[in-house]
Amino acid sequence: MITLLNKHSEAKLWRPPHAKPLNGSEGRLLAIIKFIRNPLEGFNANVYNKGITQHGLLSVKMHVVTNSKAANTILKKKAVNFRKSELNQRIMEPATKQGLIVVHGEQWKAQRRTIAPIFQQKHLKTQSLHISEALKEFIGNMGENNELDLATAMTKLTFNVLAKTLLGDPKGVDREKLGRAAYTAVSEAGTLRIDDFLPRPKWLPRLLSLKGYLALKTMRTAADQLLLERKEQREVDDLVGLLSHSVDPRTKRSLTLKEQRDNLIGFFIVGHETSALALTWALYLIGSHPGTQQRILDEIQDVLGDEDVKFEHISQLKFVNAVLNESLRLFPPIPIVGREAIVDTQVLDTVVRKDAIVVIPLYVMHRSSVYWDNPNSFDPDRFLRQPKLGRNALQFKPFGDGPRVCIGASLAIIEAVMAIVTIVRKFEIHIECENLKPQVTASLRPSCDIKVSFTKRKC
Numbered sequence: 001m002i003t004l005l006n007k008h009s010e011a012k013l014w015r016p017p018h019a020k021p022l023n024g025s026e027g028r029l030l031a032i033i034k035f036i037r038n039p040l041e042g043f044n045a046n047v048y049n050k051g052i053t054q055h056g057l058l059s060v061k062m063h064v065v066t067n068s069k070a071a072n073t074i075l076k077k078k079a080v081n082f083r084k085s086e087l088n089q090r091i092m093e094p095a096t097k098q099g100l101i102v103v104h105g106e107q108w109k110a111q112r113r114t115i116a117p118i119f120q121q122k123h124l125k126t127q128s129l130h131i132s133e134a135l136k137e138f139i140g141n142m143g144e145n146n147e148l149d150l151a152t153a154m155t156k157l158t159f160n161v162l163a164k165t166l167l168g169d170p171k172g173v174d175r176e177k178l179g180r181a182a183y184t185a186v187s188e189a190g191t192l193r194i195d196d197f198l199p200r201p202k203w204l205p206r207l208l209s210l211k212g213y214l215a216l217k218t219m220r221t222a223a224d225q226l227l228l229e230r231k232e233q234r235e236v237d238d239l240v241g242l243l244s245h246s247v248d249p250r251t252k253r254s255l256t257l258k259e260q261r262d263n264l265i266g267f268f269i270v271g272h273e274t275s276a277l278a279l280t281w282a283l284y285l286i287g288s289h290p291g292t293q294q295r296i297l298d299e300i301q302d303v304l305g306d307e308d309v310k311f312e313h314i315s316q317l318k319f320v321n322a323v324l325n326e327s328l329r330l331f332p333p334i335p336i337v338g339r340e341a342i343v344d345t346q347v348l349d350t351v352v353r354k355d356a357i358v359v360i361p362l363y364v365m366h367r368s369s370v371y372w373d374n375p376n377s378f379d380p381d382r383f384l385r386q387p388k389l390g391r392n393a394l395q396f397k398p399f400g401d402g403p404r405v406c407i408g409a410s411l412a413i414i415e416a417v418m419a420i421v422t423i424v425r426k427f428e429i430h431i432e433c434e435n436l437k438p439q440v441t442a443s444l445r446p447s448c449d450i451k452v453s454f455t456k457r458k459c
């Protein structure tokens with residue numbers, strides 16, 4: 001039985017760390033420095049309250065949109081009037097130039113039609129078996145008492161999950177080397193830099209360090225090798241195998257080898273970083289809040305008894321899903337999405353002109369008092385009191401919305417729920433962490449190490 005926490009038990013609610021907005025007394029220079037260091041601390045109170053505001057940073061002028069209807073118009077209703085922003089392109093292109101996350105127009109449509117079936121329920125059920133194996137290995141490698149950095153531990157775990165689900169647990173590939181390469185590629189590709197805000201001709205590629213180029217080369221070589229191997233095999237259930245055999249249902253054409261490779265790398269980079277962060281933040285919240293940990297244990301007992309967690313259990317674990325949603329609300333791993341207008345477009349009472357940049361800080365929308373009671377408090381029960389919040393709410397978009405909504409969302413949710421259940425059931429979690437803040441690089445990372453101890457529960 002789930003015990004619902006009443007909306008009025010506000011006094012009991014805990015406020016996890018928050019990247020606080022500008023208070024208005026900072027000068028323009030300090031505001032710019034704050035924005036560049038951590039964009040979430042560079043927004044002012046107007047951004048939280050007004051819905052659509054206009055800003056300038058170096059050469060970049062932008063509309064910042066936190067009104068949920070306006071965000072829905074841009075991402076969904078009038079999605080054809082917008083394209084992914086130049087900044088997104090610039091950051092992701094070196095790693096995945098021909099991948100779904102970067103391409104546009106007809107190429108994007110054909111890729112989306114070809115790739116979407118890979119993430120359908122029937123395949124996800126098979127992926128859940130691979131996830132379960134990776135979780136058993138994770139648990140098996142842990143001692144009685146383990147003191148770790150939480151983000152590092154979750155990065156390793158999600159790497160192993162992706163190695164099994166995406167790459168089919170490749171034998172001929174040096175996992176350690178690939179892991180290091182993926183980490184370097186994510187850090188290089190996924191970190192905003194000051195020169196990203198400077199004017200630059202479109203033909204000039206974003207420069208990476210030598211380490212970054214070498215990491216990408218390692219990933220490309222491994223991806224090419226795997227795709228070639230899988231092409232020869234008929235019985236395939238990992239994502240790389242499904243990708244190498246998939247065809248566009250409309251044209252019956254496959255993706256080119258380069259498109260397949262860039263998508264594989266794109267899935268790896270995006271899927272790895274976001275899933276690791278989703279789990280890091282969720283376990284940080286759970287480990288900091290013993291009451292939540294106990295309620296999860298109670299639910300596991302009710303729903304699973306002594307069984308291992310399986311695909312069929314995911315939707316029955318209502319409280320675990322609510323905790324995950326609350327974590328994705330407070331700490332969305334992709335905290336900001338961006339678009340550029342292709343044509344002049346009316347968005348509420350603002351005309352967004354052709355070529356204008358639109359920034360949608362999901363982090364701010366998720367914490368605006370316009371939409372949420374106690375917006376900065378940890379209150380997973382809000383998703384139980386209002387079950388529709390988790391599915392259809394305009395103000396809750398951790399996976400984006402519209403045609404370019406995250407293609408891996410269901411896989412990510414299955415992985416996160418199974419990981420939370422497996423870890424909480426086996427270990428008591430304690431967090432020791434002060435001065436932590438959510439910090440935007442391109443994703444939402446913790447600003448410092450989160451010291452965690454996983455202590456084996458006495459059965």
Ligand code: HEM
Pocket residue numbers: 084100101102112266267268270271272274275278332333334337338397398399400401403404405406407408409411412413
């Ligand atoms: C908790 C984990 C995840 C979060 C929070 C997340 C979030 C997002 C968001 C917000 C977008 C939309 C970006 C935009 O509109 O500009 C997106 C797109 C995308 N995501 Fe995820 N994601 C997660 C996991 C994954 C996984 C596991 C994969 C693949 C294995 C994946 C692959 C993609 C791809 C390929 C796109 C681009 C889709 C397109 O443009 O058609 N994501 N994700």
